[in-house]
Amino acid sequence: MQRIYLDNAATTPLDPQVLEAMMPYLTEKFGNPSSIYSYGRETRLAIETARKLVARTLGAHPAEIFFTSGGTESSNTAITAAVRDLGCKHIISSPIEHHATLHTVEYLKQTGIASLNYVRLQADGHVDLSDLEQQLANAGKKCLVTLMHANNEIGNLLDIHAVGALCKQYNAIFHSDTVQTVGHYPFDLRNTPVHFITGAAHKFHGPKGVGLLYINENVQIHPFIHGGGQERNMRAGTENLYGIVGFAKALELATANYEKESTAIAALKKYMAEQLTKQIPGITFNGDAFGKSLYTVLNVSFPKTEKSEMILFNLDIAAICASGGSACTSGADQGSHVIRAINNDPNRIAVRFSFSRHNSTDEIDTVVAKLREMI
Numbered sequence: 001m002q003r004i005y006l007d008n009a010a011t012t013p014l015d016p017q018v019l020e021a022m023m024p025y026l027t028e029k030f031g032n033p034s035s036i037y038s039y040g041r042e043t044r045l046a047i048e049t050a051r052k053l054v055a056r057t058l059g060a061h062p063a064e065i066f067f068t069s070g071g072t073e074s075s076n077t078a079i080t081a082a083v084r085d086l087g088c089k090h091i092i093s094s095p096i097e098h099h100a101t102l103h104t105v106e107y108l109k110q111t112g113i114a115s116l117n118y119v120r121l122q123a124d125g126h127v128d129l130s131d132l133e134q135q136l137a138n139a140g141k142k143c144l145v146t147l148m149h150a151n152n153e154i155g156n157l158l159d160i161h162a163v164g165a166l167c168k169q170y171n172a173i174f175h176s177d178t179v180q181t182v183g184h185y186p187f188d189l190r191n192t193p194v195h196f197i198t199g200a201a202h203k204f205h206g207p208k209g210v211g212l213l214y215i216n217e218n219v220q221i222h223p224f225i226h227g228g229g230q231e232r233n234m235r236a237g238t239e240n241l242y243g244i245v246g247f248a249k250a251l252e253l254a255t256a257n258y259e260k261e262s263t264a265i266a267a268l269k270k271y272m273a274e275q276l277t278k279q280i281p282g283i284t285f286n287g288d289a290f291g292k293s294l295y296t297v298l299n300v301s302f303p304k305t306e307k308s309e310m311i312l313f314n315l316d317i318a319a320i321c322a323s324g325g326s327a328c329t330s331g332a333d334q335g336s337h338v339i340r341a342i343n344n345d346p347n348r349i350a351v352r353f354s355f356s357r358h359n360s361t362d363e364i365d366t367v368v369a370k371l372r373e374m375i
Contacts, residue, residue: 064217156288164192
């Protein structure tokens with residue numbers, strides 16, 4: 001049975017060209033980048049070349065780019081440093097952030113290190129910017145605003161420039177979890193009012209276990225992980241050499257093919273939505289699916305019946321990969337905190353389908369036919 005993979009917001013398959021770029025660093029170019037002899041120098045050069053490429057692609061300075069183990073470490077580092085090093089005593093976030101952010105801000109609140117408020121959400125899941133402004137105006141202390149650029153479950157996109165402008169106005173620090181958008185949209189960080197952004201290579205056909213933290217040159221923070229002086233004293237530990245090379249290559253490919261691929265993937269999303277609407281009665285879509293939304297994510301709301309309750313299980317049996325929420329909760333199906341926050345209807349079942357360049361309309365036809373059969 002041919003597997004159909006529609007969970008690309010969880011992770012994507014590694015691009016063969018990325019693997020090819022990584023291979024020398026998995027085999028003969030194995031030197032420790034901190035060693036002074038030629039083996040070390042050539043791997044050091046590979047890391048700095050990758051850093052320059054990533055910086056150029058994102059419109060940043062190479063000194064603002066730090067490599068980490070992934071989006072979770074990057075967000076933890078930025079949020080913790082904003083409170084510890086940049087004087088933020090109050091955090092404003094949203095109830096639909098990724099757990100890498102939510103669990104971090106909740107921990108800081110519980111330990112009494114910072115106070116925490118959530119911004120109000122509109123009915124379609126977008127952040128209410130007037131509420132954000134009001135909270136910033138009334139905070140009375142320095143704030144950290146941490147809001148994701150695109151929601152990993154419903155796909156809603158934040159106006160990162162509008163939020164950044166508000167943060168600037170109220171002298172707040174702005175961290176945005178951009179894990180779902182780096183590698184999927186063009187960035188120009190020189191002209192984006194943000195202090196920290198994050199990325200993860202495995203969301204755009206790069207390897208797992210390597211991420212990005214952008215730290216704006218105007219802020220000075222201390223490391224989150226202590227030890228050696230790697231990553232310009234910002235992150236101790238021998239660098240994930242082949243991962244970093246893979247990150248840069250994946251980002252380069254994603255950027256080069258952005259126009260063509262984003263158009264094709266957006267067309268797939270639209271096609272699936274049309275077919276589902278035509279063929280399955282009573283379905284709706286969560287979030288602002290056809291407005292300000294990721295072109296890669298479609299979150300479908302099915303009426304709850306005995307059959308639809310088993311929908312993910314039955315899709316899996318049919319060799320179709322989709323998800324009910326975030327994949328980052330380690331297989332524990334506790335339902336989705338995002339869906340609960342925006343549309344807490346116990347009579348609906350949410351399923352997220354997320355697409356990549358490897359998907360086709362034929363696959364979508366198969367999935368829709370299967371869903372019809374199941375429901």
